Amino acid sequence: ENTVARIAAGEVVERPASAVKELLENSLDAGATRVEVAVEAGGTDSIRVTDDGHGMTEADLRAAVRQHTTSKITDLEDLESGVETLGFRGEALHTIGSVSKLTIRSRPRADRVDGEPPTGTELVYEGGEVLSVKPTGCPEGTTVEVTDLFYNTPARRKFLKTTATEFAHVNRIVTRYALANPDVAVSLSHDGREVFATTGQGDLLAAILAVYGRDVAQSMIAVDADEDLPVGPLEAISGTVSHPETNRSSREYLATYVNGRAVTSSAIREGIMDAYGGQLGGNRYPFVVLFLEVPGDAVDVNVHPRKREVRFDDDDAVRRAVQSAVEDALLEHGL
Numbered sequence: 001e002n003t004v005a006r007i008a009a010g011e012v013v014e015r016p017a018s019a020v021k022e023l024l025e026n027s028l029d030a031g032a033t034r035v036e037v038a039v040e041a042g043g044t045d046s047i048r049v050t051d052d053g054h055g056m057t058e059a060d061l062r063a064a065v066r067q068h069t070t071s072k073i074t075d076l077e078d079l080e081s082g083v084e085t086l087g088f089r090g091e092a093l094h095t096i097g098s099v100s101k102l103t104i105r106s107r108p109r110a111d112r113v114d115g116e117p118p119t120g121t122e123l124v125y126e127g128g129e130v131l132s133v134k135p136t137g138c139p140e141g142t143t144v145e146v147t148d149l150f151y152n153t154p155a156r157r158k159f160l161k162t163t164a165t166e167f168a169h170v171n172r173i174v175t176r177y178a179l180a181n182p183d184v185a186v187s188l189s190h191d192g193r194e195v196f197a198t199t200g201q202g203d204l205l206a207a208i209l210a211v212y213g214r215d216v217a218q219s220m221i222a223v224d225a226d227e228d229l230p231v232g233p234l235e236a237i238s239g240t241v242s243h244p245e246t247n248r249s250s251r252e253y254l255a256t257y258v259n260g261r262a263v264t265s266s267a268i269r270e271g272i273m274d275a276y277g278g279q280l281g282g283n284r285y286p287f288v289v290l291f292l293e294v295p296g297d298a299v300d301v302n303v304h305p306r307k308r309e310v311r312f313d314d315d316d317a318v319r320r321a322v323q324s325a326v327e328d329a330l331l332e333h334g335l
């Protein structure tokens with residue numbers, strides 16, 4: 001059964017970036033106002049995510065690494081009405097821990113338990129087994145450290161790309177979350193060097209400044225459409241896109257979200273590119289951070305956990321709505 005668990009793990013945890021995504025979501029679900037992500041060797045040696053969220057008691061910690069345990073769904077009705085939290089499968093920690101060495105240190109916020117101020121607990125989990133649980137001194141919040149990812153699944157380990165490529169995936173994931181949560185201070189470091197840090201005190205533009213730098217931030221143009229959207233499946237589009245002169249040769253800087261979730265969608269991408277017309281030049285892409293709101297039943301996001309590509313009931317209507325919103329924003333700047 002361990003083998004089955006490990007094969008299943010490979011489906012969910014494909015590479016370091018997939019583990020980073022799950023840990024980051026857990027931190028945000030825990031109400032963190034600060035999340036630090038530190039990886040070594042692109043995440044293949046270690047991943048450490050530290051938050052100041054609500055933390056866990058010893059009992060919470062023991063439960064957290066069990067399979068199919070989640071504190072986020074209380075009954076089936078929750079599942080059907082659509083859960084508010086990001087993660088809800090209760091699989092991530094167990095799954096990551098079955099293909100790595102996992103150390104979790106956590107202390108609940110003082111207001112979460114009665115009586116004595118709670119102390120911290122450290123739980124060590126390796127290859128799917130709890131190795132030790134002991135009290136430890138630590139600040140409120142949680143630190144999850146994943147080392148030697150895929151140490152017991154050599155086939156999966158072999159599929160890892162270069163450190164640079166794995167780190168690029170990690171960077172893209174952390175960037176997506178940092179941009180979508182400007183009220184949370186998100187930082188990323190690689191091999192001890194800080195890559196970016198948002199302040200958690202600003203708006204979207206402040207987050208863009210922290211992540212992409214001043215030149216990009218200064219070239220951004222606001223997109224905001226709700227009333228003037230053409231009749232179609234979109235309830236709102238907001239965010240910002242860059243002046244056509246600020247562009248890159250990679251799609252990586254197209255950060256698009258549907259109902260708060262980072263996604264890729266060819267309909268959204270084509271709508272954006274059509275709005276720029278020929279202004280970008282061949283194979284060039286703008287910087288984009290766009291949030292789309294659609295009725296839950298107009299989109300299929302619940303594809304395989306690993307996939308981020310979404311489909312809409314009416315892809316073409318979405319493409320046209322995105323194009324029109326971005327065109328309007330560019331037009332207002334005479335572009």
Ligand code: ADP
Binds near residue numbers: 030089142
């Ligand atoms: P899920 O997020 O789907 O519930 P996970 O395996 O990711 O499943 O996490 C299991 C449980 O562990 C969560 O439901 C939550 O109660 C707890 N947990 C995980 N990470 C954190 C964290 N950073 N802070 C507080 N609680 C956490």
Ligand code: MG
Binds near residue numbers: 026090093
């Ligand atoms: Mg989770």
